[in-house]
Every structure is written in structure tokens, then in C-alpha cells.
Amino acid sequence: MKSFVISICCLTVCIAPQAYAHEGHDHDSQPPTPPWQDASGWPDRIVTTIPETPQSSFAVTWRTDDEVTSSIAQIVEATDAARFDVGAEIVLGETESLNLVDVPIAKEIWKAEWNDGLAPVNYHSVVFRGLEPDTTYAYRVRGSEGNWSEWFQIQTAPEDGPVKFIYVGDAQNGVLSHWSRLIRAAYAAAPDSRFILHAGDLVNNGARDIEWASWFKAVGFIHGMIPAIPVAGNHEYRRYTRNGEESDSLLSMMWRPQFTLPEEPELPDDLQEAAYDIRYSDDIHIFILSTQNQNLQAQADWLDRELGRSDAKWKIVSMHHPIFSSGSDRDSPDRRKILLPVFEKHAVDLVLQGHDHTYARGMIGQTPERISYSDAGGDIETMFVNSVSGPKQYDFKENGWDDYADTGVQLQRKAENTQFFQIITIEDDTLTYEARTALNNLYDDFVMTKDESGHKTITRGAQSTMDERMFETSEPYIREGID
Template identity: 55%
Template sequence: MFRLEHAFILISFLVLVSSSFAQNNAALGSPPWQNASVWPDRVIQNFNGDPSSSITVTWRTDSSVQSTIAQIAPATADARFDVASESVIANTEAVYLSSVMIDGVRLTSPDNAGLSAAHYHSVVFRNLEPDTLYAYRVQGAEGAWSEWIQTRTAPESGPVKFVYFGDAQNGILSHWSRVVRAAFARAPDARFLLHAGDLVNRAARDYEWAEWFKAGGFLHSSVPAVVVVGNHEVQPYGVGDQRSERVLSHLWRPQFTLPVEENLPDNLHETVYDVRYNEDVHLFVLNSLSAEMETQAEWLDNKLSDSDSKWRIVTMHYPIFSSAQGRDSADRRDALLPVLKKHNVDLVLQGHDHTYARGSIVQTPERLALGEEGESVQVMLVNSVSGAKMYEFSPDGWDSYSEYGVTLERLAENTPFFQVISIDGSRLLYEAYTADDQLYDYFEMLKGANGLKSVSRGQRETISERRFATTGEFKNAPPL
């Protein structure tokens, strides 16, 4: 039954957020961890090259740092392992926080009024050894170094574990922090972190990114991030008559160093890309906000056709099958679902609906595996949320999508999650945990030599279904 108090969730959220700038920036002033300085901060790893032989790092300083370097060395047991370090000159990009140039017109970014320009620096360390522990550090002004940060290149093959987060979006520092830390405690050996969009609420607003970087702490710099554009990574700029359409935040490309697909339109660069982590795992990242879904569908079709990896995982923000009322994306489903089914994509990881949903499309009869235990599955799909903004689940679940052969298998409301995905040869283990580290959902997927997949659940205990009616009182997270 729909409850009246939930009708005000979205409205109250928008009202509270609209007053947030005055609360946090004017009354209290910028926190000491927001403003850039000559010291490097917001250090983050992404993939932009072969993960087995390269490490990609981006960081920030104030605009006085015109050029700088980073260093890397094999991380050995020696006290002074760093004597063997090598230096790499960084690329540097200026970002004007309080305004942005759009179509030849400089428009204001009111959320960042009074903030000085910053410089973002990036390097790609190349010619590294696979599955090897390295230590790197980055410099701001001369002599202003970060600590040495240890990280490991990808193995060419073998087991891989990663963590998947749905929307963080709001209450980032206050509430999302505990989810990230719980994920690290559960999976300290994760090789990368996947963020399925809406990392923040207003992506042109520097303060929200300050919270996101602080909430993730050292994990951003030591574990590579696969980042997906969500609808809150785009927003309008300017005021009054000089107001733009919603465009990608001017902070996205400078602060992440992501692959550029040259055969795609410029507006899709660094938002649509793939990462072949190793011979077993291949990731495909889509920009589900773009109107150019047919272009992306063609790109995905070609990429999947060329992929020889055992496991292919697609991630996007808007879900193929919505789990919240009034949020269906039929045009995206029409463009992408045929490609996902054609290539029997193993896992589709999504966000946006601020609920939890997992379900699958079963194999067509002519593709059913014979003599295998468990249900034969063609595509498994997940919608998830990791932050403190919540919606009610669609009243009919996924029943309205029955024509597509999809079955909803687990759902939740009012609960942030993190998901740990472990891949070892022909076995994929999926586990969804609550922020207090309780197992909520899991399955094991086995892939045969013929590519057919069977999914089964063992005897592991999971907690009972979580709905608004069966969980604690819900209030929106404190606004930023």
C-alpha cells in the first residue's frame, strides 16, 4: 500500500537541496578538505590502457601548479624501494569552477561562486608487469608529494573480484562513507570499484565532489574506479536567459582519465568505453543519458562481437527494466536489449531507481543446456543503490515486463547495498550486502564450454525481504 509520507520524499529532497549551498558554504565556510592547494589531493585511479601493463592516475592542485610529475616503483619489501622509482611528466588541465564555456558562451556555475580555478593532472604509467604490486606518488608544487600508494596491475588471467555500487548521490560523506568502508572490509582484495552513475547529486558543484573523494578516502587512489555517467552527472549552467541545456558536468572529464572511443561522437567521449580487464573479464560502459542510443547499441554490438573474454559485463545508469514507479525507459530498452540478448551478456549492472532489484531472462528453449543443475539464464540484470536516497518499488514488480521473458527474483526498499562479484574461470559468484554486512542476495553462475550458463543458489542464509513497511523510519539524508 502506498503511504502518504513517501509521497513527499522527492519534494522534500529537492527543497532541502535548494538551500544546501547557504547552509554548508556560506554559514560554515568551505571545509578544509574542499579547496585546492599546492598539495595534491583527489587522487584517483581509472583504466585508460591495458590494465595488466598500465596504471592511470589523476589528481588535483590549485592553479599555481603549472606542471608537475608522478613517480612509480615496484613495491618490494625494501625500506627504500623508491630508489628504483621512475618519473613521468603529467598532463595538466585548467578547470574554472565558477564558469564554463558552452557553445562559445561563458556561463556561470552558481554553485561554485567564489571558488578559484583548479588544475587537474594525469599520468599513465606504462610498460608495467602483469599482476605486480607497484607504489606510486604524485606531486603538486615542487617537493609537495603525496604518500606512496600501493596498487596492483591486473593479471593476464585468473581470479578477479570487484565491487559494484549503485547511486551514492546524496548524504555522500555522512551516509555513503559507511557503505564504502563496509565494502572494503568485506572485499579488501577487490581489483576495481564500479560506480553505476549518480556519484553525486549536482555534478557541477565542487563541494559534492569534495565529499565523494573524502568519503572514498584512500580507496580512490589505491583501487581503480570504473565510473558511469548518471542523470545527476549532467545539469544546466547559467541563469535566466543565459541558461544552457543539461550538459555533462565540466568536472567529469578533468577529474577522471578514461578511454576515448574515437569512432564515437565527441559528446560520448569518456562516457562510453570498454575495459578488457583480462582474458576472463570484459566491461562495457554506456551513457544511457544520451539520445544517441542507436549509435551506442551499434558500438556495443561491434565490441561484443570482437570480445573473446569469458565473462562480458555491461554497466549503465538507467535500467533496462525499471524497479521504481514511473521511471521506465522504453527507448533505451528497445535499443539495447536486443544487443544484450544477441550476445548473451552475462551481467548488466545499473542504478537510478533507488531500490534493489535482481532478475534474469532465461534461455530460449533451443539454447537450454542439457544435464546441468540450476536455471539456465541468458542475461542477469541488477538495479542497486548505495546512498541514502530511496524510492518505493514499482507496485507490479517486473510483471509489466513479462513479454520480455524477465523474472524478478529479489527486491528491496529503504536499504543501501554494495555488491561483491567474484570471477574464477567458469564460475561467477554474486553477493549483495547491506551496509551492516548482512548477506541479502547471492547467486552462483556457471558457464559451460558451449557458453551456456546455469544459475543456482546454495544453502547460505540471507536476511528477510526489506520493504518500507518492514524496516525503520525513512527520512532523506541531510542535504549537501
């Protein structure tokens, strides 16, 4: 009913015809928008997420122009019948109108000038509830009357049993031109993934509409079928302008309308839908941090409490800035100081990160000696990964992770000049990890096993036979042409 009320109000406000970028192009600085960027009466930018219990619910969010003021979806349990859709149930959701240029911050209007000339749009979201676990549903969403999306199939989470998922680092640059092949290769390699985790910097300017248009075009139908678990990176935070002044660095005004994510009442307002957890199944608990947000201590305290309360067998943290940097001269000592003790206290199994535009995997463990890349048999506390899925690539830190030797971390595999996706499979007491290239070649892998007491070992070292890929040992790299 809420969406019905909104639709009546919006109709009166939005009725005046206005010329926007697609018709006008009076701004010399503003190139014409491609047709796939423009909002219309048809639903687009369709993305599923998991804001509530994954066994019995999921959300879908989509975009239209601002004339579509109600949020209507349909859902039915999928069957082999050609007309599986007979008897589909209508579900109403919420509509949120978004001005892409004028951004209200603390009762003042600030400018997102890179969207100049773009019309306001509406974002719509529906949460489907009361579903059965581990069941395939078909749903579709509506724009203007009669303008339905295609039917998408999606599976709810299982109570327990094996779960496969994809994790990718920064897409960020050349998102449509160069990242699209990587995310599509990931989907082709693991179409049975239950979710895809994006570890921040999904785009370069998280408040610039054309970049999200590119991201959604690159992803295509994938997130209509497989929920996204997005992490906010530094590039999802922006400063807006007003009278020559700049605002604080804030989570993009597009983030919350476009992803329907869990809210955490224990966290401050500016961390809502940016720091959250998802108990995906009996075995798996995922914790997402927003490391660009200034209030890292509040997140560390929340994480400490949540990890302490969780009885999941496998605990995975994802955040954008790495605990152990791998990109050229980068480091985050303050973040490491606050977060690493929490990870160690709760023996977090896996930390999935981005930001450094290189590949790095290493562990803190209690191995008597440094174990080599392909060795097995080490005791492990936590495995750390930095990965990159987009084409922007940095030099690896000159002395590897030697600066972090006092923490006991051991770097086990690294790369430059390579886009990666990771496939992670968890089945009972075993976690299998694979890092793969755009051609689906296996670059890095390991198997971690946990016994009844929680003691973990690496039971299989890496099987990849690919040579280490560094700038000097791989194809030429050109930075230009991927912005």
C-alpha cells in the first residue's frame, strides 16, 4: 500500500514536461547519453539482493523514469510447465525518487555536476517473503502499465549443504568495455553460484549515472538471477559541490536506492546498507564492512559482537581496503590496527578485499616454517585475498608482504596485469577456493578444512600450473583507454 500512496503524490509533482539530456544536449561538456543509459517506462538495472532471511526471501530493485510511480512485481514457484507463470502472485513494493543532479545533504542542496542534464528517475524495490528454502522461483517486475520485464529464475538459499559463490575485486574502470568479459566469464564458469560478492569500487565515480549504466549493461541478466552482495569502496564515496565548496566524502546518493540491502539498527545512519551481515546458511555467515566510512571503530565493535554471537561454521569478512596492501606503495596501518585484532580474536576464515589492483593471497597461520605456494599441511587462522576484476592494474608492492612480517602473515601467491574472478565452494567442513583468469584458467587455489573444534588446516595446496604473472613476464600493459 505504501507504493500506492507514493504514486498519487508523485503524479502531481512530476507531470510537467521537461527537456533533459537525451533530447537537449545543450551542454557542450555533456556528451549525448546512450539509449541504454536513459530511464524509460520499461524496467531496467534489475538486481536481486538479500536484505532479509535468504532461505525465505529475496529483494529485487529496478529503475524507471519518474512517471512510473508504483512498484509492482510478480512471483511464482518455477516449474517445468511452459506456462509456469499461471497463478503468479502480485507483490507491491516501494518507490524512491532520485534526483541525479541535486543532492540533499543536511537540508542544503549540493550538486552532482557530472550528471548535469539528466532527468530524475525512480527506483523501485520489492521484497519477496514467505518463500521455501532451496527452491527456484520465477519473478518479473513492471514499469508502466503492461511494461513487464522478462521472467527471471532465482534460487533461495538452502538451510545447509554445499554453497558456491563468486567473489570479484574492483571492476571500476572500462566497466563496459573491459570488465564485462570477466564477469560474464565468471558466470559462465559458475552459473550455479548462489551469490556474487563485489568487494568495492564497482565503478570509478559511484555517483555518476553513466558508470552505473555501464555496470548494469556489463552484468546484463546475471544479477536478475544471482543476488549481488556489494561492498562500498572508496570510489562509491563522493564529494558534492555547492558555491565552490565541497561536501564531506559521502556514500553515493545512488547506492541505497539501487541496492536493497540489510539494515543494521546497531550502526550509525551513514553506515546503513553499507555495513551489514548475511547469514547465508547454517554453515556460512558473511560480514560486510565499509572501510571508506570514517567510523571504522563502530564497525569493528559491531563486527566483534556479531562474530561473537554467530555459530556459523564459516565466517567470511569482505571489505574494500586490504588489511595487507599489495599495490605499489599503499598501506592502511590504521585500518589494520583496528580490524586485525577482531579477525584474529574470532579466527575469521577468509577476508576478501579489493582496492589495490593486484592479486595477493596469503595467510596468518601457525606453520613452523613459511609454506610454499603449492605446499599443503599448514595450520591456518585466516586467509586474506586482494583481487581485481577490472582492467586497471598496479605494480605489486616491491618487497611483497615483508613489511607485515610481525603479524605472521605469509604471502603465497601474487599477480599483476591480470583480471580475476574467484569461485569459492563451501561444503560442510571444507572450503575450496579458486582464482581464475578471464579465459577461465586456474591461477591459484587451496582447500581449507575445519575439524569439530574449529581447528583449520590447508589440506591441499595450489594445483595451478600457471606461471606467476607479473608485468615483466606477461603481455604489454597500457593504462590509457580504460577510463
